[in-house]
Amino acid sequence: MKKVLVVGSAEKSRGGVASVIRLMKKMPVWQEYGCYWLGTQIQRNYAWKLWYAVKTNIIALFIVWRYDIVHFHTVPDRQSLIIQLPIFLLARLGRKRILMHIHMGNQLKNHTDNGLFKWCLKRADLIILLAKKWQELFQEQYADVNTPTTVLYNPCEIVPEVPFEEKEHIIIMAALFNDNKAPDLLLRAWQKILNDNVNLNPNLDDNLNGWKIYMLGNGEVERFRQMAAEMGLADSVTFTGYVTGKEKEEIFRRASICCVCSYEEGFPMVVLESWAYGICVITTPVGGLPEVLEDGRNALVFDFGDWQQLASHLDRLISAPEQRKSLANYSRRFVTNHFSPMQFNTELVEIYQRQ
8 A cells, every 4th residue: 555745734833734634634544545744834933943844854854765655735935845845856856656735726826937836846746726716727827837637625624513502693704814814804894784783773782782703813913903993893803813722613613604805715724614613604705615605505705805795794694593594504514515524535545546
């Protein structure tokens, strides 16, 4: 049986790459192919990053030869590529089968002049992309790369069902806060809802029956916290910072609505995770999502930058618990049928078998 070396972010890192690899470790494919996870990047200060990268490449020097397939989980920024390059070169030297699993979507079009990225792509044996949409974009934008491509959707852990009655009046946004994630759209939409509510009910002082927004994540937190304060939203919008583990699970169990306002994504894991927890999703048609979105059934979709449409969707769900319940139930069935770890396991085994 072939053995696979999986190369990607460190185990305790944040983001889609680490999440996917952590799920892989729980799948039958991990044992079947004797997989080993070699972490390359860690989210710490520069000294820690440098030490971690050096240590990883020293380890790679001794273990690459044991494996038949080297499965790189990567993004095309130069830092990530440079860190992984020594392992890539060792894999080439050892004549290993090389898989380049690209965790990026729209942003691929911004890297067509990245010489190191294209050099690696041309020397890989297979390129794995997150959605059919990105396979089409890749074939158009990287026409000079002749390496075969395939599509593998991200998996999502299917958590125990949360009864609708246990859901609370919580709206979440989970992201690395920056202009691309556009948290300002949610703040503007929420301000409109609160103002409209006060105009209709001048004596109401409970912020729409206790509805609150939790902003989960790091990034430019202070910038958007200040924006929320200036908009008069401090009492109903909480910035939690980056949360993980039990704390994240508890918030997701309680949340009723999740908003995704991004302009560019690969295939956002937060949508899959929200579906698994029975959370209603309001999202832009970002990244690979249009391939799986069923507007009105597993999500409500609004146009990029259109915070007024976002406000309308939020108001619609806040006012209609039965629609929230219907949307949440269908979304959970949908993610279970299409994005379960076992579905991912089956497709990944097929990819490994062809190498």
